[in-house]
Amino acid sequence: MAVEIDHLGIAVRDLAEALRFYRDALGLGVAHTETVESERVRVAMLPAGSRIELLEAADAESPIAKFIDKRGPGLHHVALSVDDLASTVQRLREQGARILNEPRPGAGGHTYVFVHPASAGGVLLELIQK
Ligand code: ZN
Numbered sequence: 001m002a003v004e005i006d007h008l009g010i011a012v013r014d015l016a017e018a019l020r021f022y023r024d025a026l027g028l029g030v031a032h033t034e035t036v037e038s039e040r041v042r043v044a045m046l047p048a049g050s051r052i053e054l055l056e057a058a059d060a061e062s063p064i065a066k067f068i069d070k071r072g073p074g075l076h077h078v079a080l081s082v083d084d085l086a087s088t089v090q091r092l093r094e095q096g097a098r099i100l101n102e103p104r105p106g107a108g109g110h111t112y113v114f115v116h117p118a119s120a121g122g123v124l125l126e127l128i129q130k
Contacts, residue, residue, distance in 0.1 A: 004081050006128055007051035011064050011076040015042050015056035022046055022054065036107050039063065043107045053079070053107065077114070077124040085111055085129035092119070103129075 012018040015033075022028050028046040035042050040062035044054040055076060057065035067076055082088045085103055093099060098116035106112045106128070115125040 002081075002083055005050045006079040006081040006126075006130075007045065007053045008075065009053040009055055009077040009079060009126065010074065011055050011067050012073050013056070013068060015044055015054055018054045018056070019044060022052065028052065032108070034107060038104065039106065040065075045107065077126050079112075079126035079128055081110075081128050081130055083129070085113065085127060088127060089113055 010018075019030070023030055023046065028048055031045045031047050031051070033042070033044045035058055037058075040058045041064050042056045042058050046052045046054065055064050057068065059065070064076070089099055089103065092115065097119035100114040100116055103111045103113050110128045110130050112126055112128040115127065117124050119125075
């Protein structure tokens, strides 16, 4: 089974300001931007060997707004791509991992789940299937 780092999700207060650093100053390209209504976030995906996902809250009730209120901007999650998300989720559940949502389409149309940090070494883990 191939498991690869797909992206690192970084919570930012202001996407335009973050792009001035990552795109304009550092020189990364922007593969795409979108608003993911179900997560109430605006997303910019920047290829960087793997990818960097900049996440800005789309409204005050967004999980990203709550994260930034509590901890400030910073690394929000690590995303791994897996071959078969359904069987991976089943296996993790059998081993007692806390899966935070049923598989659903997210940024870029990929199906994803989040795994609670308590089950993943203190890191919010996103598992995606392309
Ligand atoms: Zn992500």
